Amino acid sequence: KNEVEQSPQNLTAQEGEFITINCSYSVGISALHWLQQHPGGGIVSLFMLSSGKKKHGRLIATINIQEKHSSLHITASHPRDSAVYICAVSIGNYQLIWGAGTKLIIKP
């Protein structure tokens, strides 16, 4: 079993829909990261959080440390949000454990 599991693997939605991507982990962490990988390949950090909730524009990330679970939400989704969203956890020794990613496609 992978230490970081993301769901769903693939998600296709219509423009405007509310999107939720989930991440569960099985190890003790110091932080959890959400990243976005564009179709061109570049990787951008969206959030780093160790508790609670963070919001940036239409993106919201939450984490429940007790449940070992995090969610990334996108409100009012847009085709430009189409990308692979990756969850990764810091385990305190300079290493990140990565999820396999969720491929999101938003159709106009």
Next chain:
Amino acid sequence: NAGVTQTPKFQVLKTGQSMTLQCAQDMNHNSMYWYRQDPGMGLRLIYYSASEGTTDKGEVPNGYNVSRLNKREFSLRLESAAPSQTSVYFCASSEHGSTEAFFGQGTRLTVV
């Protein structure tokens, strides 16, 4: 700010050839990383450098060597390339091990 710059963006090698991937960051970060990304898999850590002057093996170090040349630069060397090393390579940096990571644009390497 340039952030993290890695070169080259694309490279084709013949089996047995050597090459060095270069990475530089201008954010005064202590930690730097080399990852590879293969289809259907998450990023896998090859080597990392927690601070200037130190390097450590990650999950998949075999066939690679690294040099932390100074605080800005962290290079990855393939001494004798193999087809199994065909992948997309990413360099990243962070202030410390558990802080936000910044990524380069990636190098698409094909070994034939």
